Amino acid sequence: MTPELTVLTLAAILQIVQFALYAVPANKELGMGYTMSARDTAPTRQISEQTARLGRAFDNHFQGLILFTIAVGVIEMSGQNSGFTALCAWVYLAARTAYIPAYAKGLSPARSYIWFAGLLATFFMLLAALI
Numbered sequence: 001m002t003p004e005l006t007v008l009t010l011a012a013i014l015q016i017v018q019f020a021l022y023a024v025p026a027n028k029e030l031g032m033g034y035t036m037s038a039r040d041t042a043p044t045r046q047i048s049e050q051t052a053r054l055g056r057a058f059d060n061h062f063q064g065l066i067l068f069t070i071a072v073g074v075i076e077m078s079g080q081n082s083g084f085t086a087l088c089a090w091v092y093l094a095a096r097t098a099y100i101p102a103y104a105k106g107l108s109p110a111r112s113y114i115w116f117a118g119l120l121a122t123f124f125m126l127l128a129a130l131i
Contacts, residue, residue, distance in 0.1 A: 003086035004125075007093045008072045014096060015061055021100065022054040050104050057103040061096055064118055068092050071125035080129050088128070091121040 029047045095118030102111035
């Protein structure tokens with residue numbers, strides 16, 4: 001497996017880990033009666049600020065993961081894997097991993113810089129495919 005595909009697999013696993021990081025406290029705070037329901041009504045209790053942030057970080061990774069998956073797919077299908085694209089992939093994963101605690105703890109503006117590093121790594125992968 002190429003480094004880019006390895007990182008894509010790890011990024012997907014990270015998304016599952018993020019789900020657990022969000023779902024466990026959300027279930028404790030809202031109660032399983034609500035979280036297992038159809039959620040047709042608003043919850044009777046609020047989740048904590050940190051749990052809400054973990055949920056937003058989880059959702060945000062879906063957005064980044066879509067672009068990163070496209071970048072990996074383009075690199076793989078065009079056979080343009082290189083040390084540079086592998087480095088970009090690892091930077092993406094490192095940034096997405098660092099983003100979770102940065103967002104959960106409300107580290108601003110650091111979390112925005114971390115997010116941007118992941119986006120920039122994805123952009124450079126796409127750019128490398130065009131060059």
